[in-house]
Amino acid sequence: MHEFSITDSMLKQVLxxxxxxxxxxxxxIRLIVGQEAGVVPDCVRFYFDTMKQGTAAEEAVLEFRTxxxxxxxxxxxxxxxxxxxxxxxxxxxxxxSGREIVIESIEVD
Numbered sequence: 001m002h003e004f005s006i007t008d009s010m011l012k013q014v015l016x017x018x019x020x021x022x023x024x025x026x027x028x029i030r031l032i033v034g035q036e037a038g039v040v041p042d043c044v045r046f047y048f049d050t051m052k053q054g055t056a057a058e059e060a061v062l063e064f065r066t067x068x069x070x071x072x073x074x075x076x077x078x079x080x081x082x083x084x085x086x087x088x089x090x091x092x093x094x095x096x097s098g099r100e101i102v103i104e105s106i107e108v109d
Contacts, residue, residue: 006101010044011051012064014106018056023108026057030105033066034098069098 010031018026033039041064048062072079075091086093 003039004047006039007047007051010101010103011048011055011057013103014057014060014083015055017106018108021108022054025086025109026060026106027109028061028063028105028107029057029103030063030065032067032097032100032102032104034100035069036095037101038099044102065104067097067100070096072096 010029014026014029031044033041033044044064045062051072052058052060068079068081070079071086071093073087073091074091074094075089076087078087078089079096080086080093083093
C-alpha cells in the first residue's frame with residue numbers, strides 16, 4: 001500500500017515542477033527505482049493511471065529504470081553489486097545505491 005503514497009508524492013512533485021515552468025502538460029516521467037527499494041512498479045503505474053486523471057499529467061507516460069543494488073566494503077573500499085559479489089574482508093557492506101526512488105526526468109509541453 002505504500003506505493004499509493006509514493007505515487008501521490010511523485011505526482012505532486014511533477015505537477016509542481018510543471019507549474020513552475022509554465023508547462024501546459026507533462027508528457028513523460030522517468031523514475032529510477034532501486035532494486036531493493038521495496039516498490040512494485042506495476043502498483044505505482046496502476047495508482048498513477050488513476051491519479052493523473054484531470055491533471056496536466058493526464059496523458060503522461062510513466063517509465064522506470066531499475067538501479068541495481070551497489071555495495072561498498074567499509075574496510076577495503078571495494079564496490080560490488082549484490083551480496084554474492086562481496087569482497088573477502090568479511091567487514092559487512094555499506095549500501096551505495098539500490099534503495100532509492102527518484103524522479104530522473106520529466107518531459108513537458
